[in-house]
Amino acid sequence: MSDLPITAVPPVARPRDEAAMSRPLLPLRVSGLRLAADGAALLDGVELSLAPGGCTVIMGPNGAGKSLLLKMLHGLLVPSGGEVSWNGTSAAQATARQALVFQKPVLLRRSVAANLDFVLKARGRDRSRRDALLREVGLLHKARQPARLLSGGEAQRLALARALATDPEVLFLDEPTASLDPASVLVIERIVGAARDRGTRIIFVTHDVGQARRMADEVVFLHRGRVAEHSHADVFFPEPRSQPARDYLAGRIVL
Amino acid sequence: MQSIGEAFHLALSLVLSGEADLYEIVGLSLRVSLSATVLACAIGLPIGALIAVSRFRGRGLVLIVMNALMGLPPVVVGLLVYLHLSRSGPLGFLGLLYTPGAMVFAQTILIVPIVAALSRQVLEDLHAEYAEQFRSLCLSRWQSITTLLWDGRYALLTVGLAGFGRAVAEVGAVIIVGGNIDHLTRVMTTAIALETSKGDLPLALALGIILLVLALGVNAGVQALRMTAARQAHV
DSSP states (O other): OTTSSSOBOOSOOOOOOHHHHHSOOOSEEEEEEEEEETTEEEEEEEEEEEOSSSEEEEEOSTTSSHHHHHHHHTTSBOOSEEEEEETTEEHHHHGGGEEEEOSSOOOOSSBHHHHHHHHHHHTTOOGGGHHHHHHHTTOGGGTTSBGGGSOHHHHHHHHHHHHHTTOOSEEEEESTTTTOOHHHHHHHHHHHHHHHHTTOEEEEEOSOHHHHHHHOSEEEEEETTEEEEEEEHHHHTTSOOSHHHHHHHTTOOOO | OOOHHHHHHHHHHHHHHTOHHHHHHHHHHHHHHHHHHHHHHHHHHHHHHHHHHOOOTTHHHHHHHHHHHTTOOHHHHHHHHHHHHSTTSTTGGGOOTTSHHHHHHHHHHHHHHHHHHHHHHHHHHHHHHHHHHHHHTTOOHHHHHHHHHHHTHHHHHHHHHHHHHHHHHOOHHHHHHHTTOTTTTOOHHHHHHHHHHHTOHHHHHHHHHHHHHHHHHHHHHHHHHHHHHHHTTOO
16 A cells, blocks of 8 residues: 555654653544545544454455554554544554554565564664564574565564564554465464463454454454444454445455 | 787787786776775765655755766766866865875766665665565664665675776776876776777787676676575575
């Protein structure tokens, strides 16, 4: 989506609001969030509240605005209107306390270990944690290998380790298992589940209904740039309230 | 005047004889052009990287100027450097005119735009791939630039090579500011020009052969390095 003519937040040091930095990031309040490009509304008045803890899965058909919403919550895109408030902290100021795992992992042209070293150093974290992180994602034996020679599943595990290395309060995942085999999917889900159990707030975009059932504590269903439904997972899957969500779960094409 | 065949035969004998004067010229050429390349990379790579990661009003104009400067005429650069380094010029106190230092100075000016413009393109492509990840990690502009320069290091070798190629093959600027003084500022290109005008084709050809072999050797070395890097997926 990076080729859209929408404004990205420039890479400049952001002023630190010490009081805001000491507050927890959750709850999240999103009100009237809009994003438009070339006159078309990509997100159109998104209203959303998220409480601390757990895993929120964002679902919806292609083009619903899931990835854009994720990037706006993470402060990577500037909204055309509306507000994102992480417990009083703006999205741009919250970015440093969050991490995002992209659908296609962007790995540096270095070894597996150097990819982690880079993030630990850039974010001022203890570099001795590297091996423990690699062990957690099952890549310690590949520490010296060039990162870009890893398989798809391994590359995504490294991206996940890199995200976890920043000790994020919120971990965003944008379809991280979209092109992975079932075994790799389960490994990723296990690592994300462990992070959630440690208190990291998970916000997970997926098209995979089975994965959503396994991961979700609650589901946000997006349709045409709006929140069509926001329900607890125990309610959403057996009895979706909105017609687009019912069609989606039934495998019907959602326009 | 010998035939081309005779001249070529004599040139090869000269190359193989290990003639001191010949290798003195080759050595000076390499010292001057490599020094200029290193200096130009030290100046041009950060400029290219800064422009690659920056968006500002007038950026398009800067790119046009930078690309246009790649075609700087060497004799014009030589003349401008001469005017600055001559006794009455603003840099005359350095006493560099007709020294290898002046030649390095002129060649550096010639190839900085090449290094800056080509590295900007290489690093902008790399930045397009990394930009969102960098923003997610809240990297500063300085951290972004140093990361791009390090991750693009093998691709940037080709940029350095282009600069070196321009420097080592250039004659117009170095002959003006160096003066082609025997045992002091005579390099391969100025010697070839001089010996050809004197009709000493074997020496000119011998230098030409060495220049070509050097160009091929440096290119082959860089290509080998890039292939090794590519096998390790670092390109």
